[in-house]
Amino acid sequence: MKKSESKSLRQRVQLFLALALIIIIILYNLYINEILDFKILSIADLNPYGGWNALREYVTDSSYEFEGINKSIALTIAILAISVLGGRFFCGWLCPLGAIQDLGAWLSSKIKISKHVKINKKGHNPFFIKYPILLSLLLISILGYGAVIAELSPWRALLNLPRLFSAWAEMKIGFIILAFVFLASMLLPRFFCRYLCPLGAAQSLFSSLSLTSLKHSKTCHSCNKCLEECPAGLKFLKESDSISPECIRCLNCVEQCKIRNESRAYLSLFNKKVSKISYFALMSILFVVLWIGMPKLWVRNSYDGNIILGTLKDGAYQGEAKGFAGKIITEIIVEDGKIIEIEIIDHHESKGWYDEAFMVIPKEIIKKQRLQVDAVSGATKTSKGLLKSVESALKKAK
Structure with a gap:
């Protein structure tokens, strides 16, 4: 696969998912406004923190009863599962906030607002701001203030973007943060992914256990020419043959070496090379099967009230x-x-x-x-x- 073909594959996937998300959100809003009597998915089904919310309730609320796996919980499980198997595939290929940031970087390169900020690194991101953010959000949620931090979520703001004007009063902070994420990505590619995203931090932690790794060949001199345009700003280290768990698996670097024909970066699964198409197909299928299939295995989502309705007083x-x-x-x-x-x-x-x-x-x-x-x-x-x-x-x- 040529480099241009490899890069365009991810762009086509992101474009397809963006269009699908727009259709889902529009239909859902028509359903909420009772114009249509059907929907494809609820916005709540697209909440990637559903699994955490269920776990928190189970641990902190003695009256909590597990009601089965809904699509929101399944989404959390799917994201973390593919992180263990294939690294941060969700970040690089499926995340709508990632696509928004890639759009900002592309727009910046086209209209030449400014040159992308270059940060000197030694193979990984030195500013682990998102990990304290992840820990802080988990603690705040455990203490019962989850609704407060929900107001800050650019993810929720993105899903409610069609209702920007009607929802502005209740969600203005989230919309402002979403706008900041887009503008910041025009200066530094994947700024939110690198420094702030708590979901990305969780995936990086699981990605450190990943069965799939991005490696370079033994003859590679770690010149890092293949990583000059890495959206995560990563580098290969001479003392290691694989890259940091912060890698979002965009696979732009998995090409023929620019310096020596026999040296190249490659994907490895159980110490065997894996093609980009095989990797993409495997991760996509696993993600869809877990997200869509798991709720069908165990769902008990009805409420059994203690009241038996009989004669009620007017x-x-x-x-x-x-x-x-x-x-x-x-x-x-x-x-x-x-x-x-x-x-x-x-x-x-x-x-x-x-x-x-x-x-x-x-x-x-x-x-x-x-x-x-x-x-x-x-x-x-x-x-x-x-x-x-x-x-x-x-x-x-x-």
């Missing part, structure tokens, strides 16, 4: 319960012994994750006249909080 009743970010206060209206309306009076849930739960669950309760309805995938904590809030209101109507 009137308006309020209830409250804890959701993901705080109290969810609801009001139910009962007429002729039946629930005819459910309104969310107050809440502090994170926009972009709660929308579907607040739209779907009240309708299902009213339609079925019972609380045994499915929680929304990827927004389980919010869903359960809403259902428990309605349950507390129903207790007053019994």
